[in-house]
Amino acid sequence: AQTVTQSQPEMSVQEAETVTLSCTYDTSESDYYLFWYKQPPSRQMILVIRQEAYKQQNATENRFSVNFQKAAKSFSLKISDSQLGDAAMYFCAYSPTGNQFYFGTGTSLTVIP
Protein backbone atom coordinates (compact mmCIF):
# COMPACT_ATOMS: atom_id res chain seq x y z
CA ALA A 1 0.00 0.00 0.00
CA GLN A 2 1.13 3.50 -0.76
CA THR A 3 0.39 5.83 2.16
CA VAL A 4 1.37 9.26 3.29
CA THR A 5 1.52 10.07 7.00
CA GLN A 6 1.50 13.50 8.55
CA SER A 7 1.85 13.00 12.28
CA GLN A 8 1.25 16.63 13.28
CA PRO A 9 -2.44 17.53 13.00
CA GLU A 10 -1.72 21.08 14.22
CA MET A 11 1.34 23.27 14.45
CA SER A 12 1.86 26.88 15.43
CA VAL A 13 4.70 29.31 14.84
CA GLN A 14 5.46 32.87 15.80
CA GLU A 15 5.55 35.32 12.95
CA ALA A 16 9.08 35.59 11.49
CA GLU A 17 10.14 32.30 13.06
CA THR A 18 10.84 28.96 11.38
CA VAL A 19 8.63 25.89 11.48
CA THR A 20 9.07 22.37 10.13
CA LEU A 21 6.18 20.15 9.08
CA SER A 22 6.76 16.40 8.97
CA CYS A 23 5.75 13.86 6.37
CA THR A 24 6.61 10.21 5.90
CA TYR A 25 5.48 7.93 3.12
CA ASP A 26 5.49 4.28 2.29
CA THR A 27 6.51 3.00 -1.12
CA SER A 28 8.42 0.26 -2.85
CA GLU A 29 9.15 2.45 -5.87
CA SER A 30 12.55 3.95 -6.53
CA ASP A 31 11.36 6.83 -8.70
CA TYR A 32 8.48 9.02 -7.63
CA TYR A 33 7.44 12.57 -6.89
CA LEU A 34 6.71 14.35 -3.65
CA PHE A 35 4.79 17.56 -3.09
CA TRP A 36 3.63 19.97 -0.45
CA TYR A 37 0.32 21.66 -1.12
CA LYS A 38 -1.18 24.53 0.84
CA GLN A 39 -4.94 24.95 1.37
CA PRO A 40 -5.86 28.34 2.88
CA PRO A 41 -9.26 28.58 4.59
CA SER A 42 -12.05 28.43 1.99
CA ARG A 43 -9.54 28.72 -0.84
CA GLN A 44 -8.25 26.25 -3.36
CA MET A 45 -5.21 24.13 -2.82
CA ILE A 46 -2.00 25.40 -4.35
CA LEU A 47 1.40 23.84 -4.89
CA VAL A 48 4.12 24.98 -2.49
CA ILE A 49 7.05 22.84 -3.54
CA ARG A 50 7.87 19.69 -5.47
CA GLN A 51 10.68 17.12 -5.31
CA GLU A 52 11.66 14.36 -7.73
CA ALA A 53 13.00 11.32 -5.89
CA TYR A 54 15.94 10.88 -8.26
CA LYS A 55 17.27 14.32 -7.35
CA GLN A 56 19.50 14.31 -4.30
CA GLN A 57 19.38 18.07 -3.91
CA ASN A 58 16.59 19.33 -1.69
CA ALA A 59 14.08 21.59 -3.43
CA THR A 60 13.83 25.23 -2.38
CA GLU A 61 11.26 27.89 -3.25
CA ASN A 62 11.99 31.22 -1.59
CA ARG A 63 11.12 30.78 2.13
CA PHE A 64 10.07 27.15 1.63
CA SER A 65 12.51 24.26 1.57
CA VAL A 66 12.34 20.53 2.03
CA ASN A 67 14.46 17.94 3.77
CA PHE A 68 14.16 14.84 1.61
CA GLN A 69 15.54 11.70 3.19
CA LYS A 70 14.93 8.95 0.65
CA ALA A 71 16.19 6.04 2.72
CA ALA A 72 14.05 7.10 5.65
CA LYS A 73 11.10 7.90 3.35
CA SER A 74 10.81 11.29 4.98
CA PHE A 75 9.89 14.58 3.33
CA SER A 76 9.62 17.53 5.72
CA LEU A 77 8.77 21.13 4.83
CA LYS A 78 10.60 24.04 6.42
CA ILE A 79 9.01 27.46 6.35
CA SER A 80 11.41 30.27 7.21
CA ASP A 81 10.46 33.79 8.26
CA SER A 82 6.84 32.73 8.73
CA GLN A 83 4.20 35.20 7.63
CA LEU A 84 0.54 35.54 8.55
CA GLY A 85 -0.37 34.48 5.04
CA ASP A 86 1.30 31.12 5.61
CA ALA A 87 -1.56 30.08 7.90
CA ALA A 88 -3.30 27.18 6.16
CA MET A 89 -3.66 23.42 5.96
CA TYR A 90 -0.57 21.83 4.48
CA PHE A 91 -0.82 18.52 2.69
CA CYS A 92 2.05 16.27 1.78
CA ALA A 93 1.45 14.29 -1.39
CA TYR A 94 3.16 11.40 -3.16
CA SER A 95 2.90 10.33 -6.79
CA PRO A 96 4.60 7.18 -8.05
CA THR A 97 4.13 7.77 -11.76
CA GLY A 98 2.55 11.17 -12.14
CA ASN A 99 -0.84 9.58 -12.62
CA GLN A 100 -2.22 9.12 -9.13
CA PHE A 101 -1.51 11.45 -6.24
CA TYR A 102 -1.82 10.28 -2.63
CA PHE A 103 -2.32 12.88 0.06
CA GLY A 104 -1.71 12.87 3.79
CA THR A 105 -4.28 14.01 6.34
CA GLY A 106 -2.79 17.46 6.58
CA THR A 107 -1.23 19.75 9.17
CA SER A 108 -3.05 22.90 10.23
CA LEU A 109 -0.53 25.71 10.64
CA THR A 110 -1.32 28.73 12.79
CA VAL A 111 0.90 31.80 12.60
CA ILE A 112 0.90 33.85 15.78
CA PRO A 113 1.43 37.59 15.31
Place this chain on the structure above:
Amino acid sequence: DTGVSQNPRHKITKRGQNVTFRCDPISEHNRLYWYRQTLGQGPEFLTYFQNEAQLEKSRLLSDRFSAERPKGSFSTLEIQRTEQGDSAMYLCASSFQPGLAASAGELFFGEGSRLTVL
Protein backbone atom coordinates in the same frame (compact mmCIF):
# COMPACT_ATOMS: atom_id res chain seq x y z
CA ASP B 1 -9.88 34.11 -14.38
CA THR B 2 -8.40 31.11 -16.18
CA GLY B 3 -8.19 28.79 -13.18
CA VAL B 4 -10.14 25.60 -12.52
CA SER B 5 -13.83 26.34 -12.06
CA GLN B 6 -16.31 24.11 -10.24
CA ASN B 7 -20.08 24.39 -10.05
CA PRO B 8 -22.13 24.44 -7.99
CA ARG B 9 -20.03 25.49 -5.02
CA HIS B 10 -22.56 24.13 -2.57
CA LYS B 11 -25.31 21.56 -2.98
CA ILE B 12 -27.76 20.39 -0.36
CA THR B 13 -29.87 17.42 -1.31
CA LYS B 14 -32.06 14.79 0.24
CA ARG B 15 -30.94 11.21 0.48
CA GLY B 16 -31.83 9.28 -2.63
CA GLN B 17 -31.61 12.23 -5.01
CA ASN B 18 -29.13 12.50 -7.86
CA VAL B 19 -26.59 15.30 -8.04
CA THR B 20 -24.18 16.42 -10.72
CA PHE B 21 -21.06 18.53 -10.38
CA ARG B 22 -19.26 20.24 -13.20
CA CYS B 23 -15.57 21.06 -13.54
CA ASP B 24 -14.03 23.35 -16.12
CA PRO B 25 -10.25 22.81 -16.13
CA ILE B 26 -7.54 25.14 -17.36
CA SER B 27 -8.01 25.08 -21.11
CA GLU B 28 -4.65 23.67 -22.20
CA HIS B 29 -4.60 20.94 -19.55
CA ASN B 30 -5.07 17.39 -20.78
CA ARG B 31 -5.39 15.76 -17.37
CA LEU B 32 -8.42 16.13 -15.12
CA TYR B 33 -8.80 14.62 -11.67
CA TRP B 34 -11.65 14.21 -9.22
CA TYR B 35 -10.96 13.94 -5.50
CA ARG B 36 -13.18 13.71 -2.45
CA GLN B 37 -12.24 15.41 0.80
CA THR B 38 -13.99 14.92 4.13
CA LEU B 39 -13.41 16.97 7.26
CA GLY B 40 -10.01 16.35 8.77
CA GLN B 41 -8.83 14.24 5.87
CA GLY B 42 -6.70 14.81 2.83
CA PRO B 43 -8.09 14.53 -0.67
CA GLU B 44 -8.91 10.96 -1.72
CA PHE B 45 -8.45 10.05 -5.36
CA LEU B 46 -11.64 9.14 -7.23
CA THR B 47 -10.78 9.13 -10.93
CA TYR B 48 -8.81 10.85 -13.63
CA PHE B 49 -9.00 11.55 -17.35
CA GLN B 50 -6.39 11.99 -20.01
CA ASN B 51 -8.23 14.08 -22.58
CA GLU B 52 -11.62 12.33 -22.92
CA ALA B 53 -10.42 8.90 -21.76
CA GLN B 54 -11.08 7.84 -18.20
CA LEU B 55 -7.84 6.08 -17.35
CA GLU B 56 -8.29 5.07 -13.75
CA LYS B 57 -11.01 4.79 -11.16
CA SER B 58 -10.58 4.29 -7.44
CA ARG B 59 -12.26 1.42 -5.64
CA LEU B 60 -13.90 4.22 -3.62
CA LEU B 61 -15.94 5.03 -6.71
CA SER B 62 -19.02 2.87 -6.35
CA ASP B 63 -21.39 2.20 -9.22
CA ARG B 64 -23.50 5.13 -8.02
CA PHE B 65 -20.72 7.46 -9.15
CA SER B 66 -20.05 8.23 -12.77
CA ALA B 67 -17.70 10.74 -14.33
CA GLU B 68 -17.44 11.91 -17.90
CA ARG B 69 -15.28 14.22 -19.93
CA PRO B 70 -17.01 14.01 -23.29
CA LYS B 71 -14.87 16.29 -25.41
CA GLY B 72 -11.75 16.37 -23.34
CA SER B 73 -12.66 19.73 -21.91
CA PHE B 74 -15.11 20.05 -19.00
CA SER B 75 -16.04 17.09 -16.83
CA THR B 76 -19.09 16.07 -14.86
CA LEU B 77 -19.31 13.91 -11.76
CA GLU B 78 -22.75 12.44 -11.10
CA ILE B 79 -23.78 10.75 -7.89
CA GLN B 80 -26.97 8.73 -8.09
CA ARG B 81 -29.16 7.80 -5.13
CA THR B 82 -27.11 9.91 -2.75
CA GLU B 83 -26.39 8.64 0.74
CA GLN B 84 -25.42 10.61 3.84
CA GLY B 85 -21.93 9.15 3.58
CA ASP B 86 -21.51 10.98 0.28
CA SER B 87 -21.43 14.31 2.12
CA ALA B 88 -18.01 15.77 1.36
CA MET B 89 -16.11 18.33 -0.64
CA TYR B 90 -15.59 17.18 -4.21
CA LEU B 91 -12.42 18.63 -5.66
CA CYS B 92 -11.45 18.88 -9.28
CA ALA B 93 -7.88 19.40 -10.41
CA SER B 94 -6.22 19.65 -13.78
CA SER B 95 -2.68 19.38 -15.07
CA PHE B 96 -0.69 19.15 -18.24
CA GLN B 97 1.05 15.83 -18.82
CA PRO B 98 3.44 15.99 -21.78
CA GLY B 99 3.88 12.84 -23.86
CA LEU B 100 4.01 9.32 -22.51
CA ALA B 101 7.01 9.64 -20.21
CA ALA B 102 6.20 9.42 -16.55
CA SER B 103 6.26 12.80 -14.93
CA ALA B 104 4.12 14.56 -12.38
CA GLY B 105 2.89 17.95 -13.43
CA GLU B 106 1.55 20.42 -10.91
CA LEU B 107 -2.07 19.90 -10.01
CA PHE B 108 -4.22 23.03 -10.21
CA PHE B 109 -7.26 22.70 -7.98
CA GLY B 110 -10.66 24.28 -8.11
CA GLU B 111 -12.37 25.60 -5.00
CA GLY B 112 -14.46 22.48 -4.72
CA SER B 113 -18.14 21.57 -4.63
CA ARG B 114 -19.47 20.90 -1.16
CA LEU B 115 -22.21 18.28 -0.98
CA THR B 116 -24.50 17.91 2.00
CA VAL B 117 -26.90 14.98 1.98
CA LEU B 118 -29.75 15.25 4.47
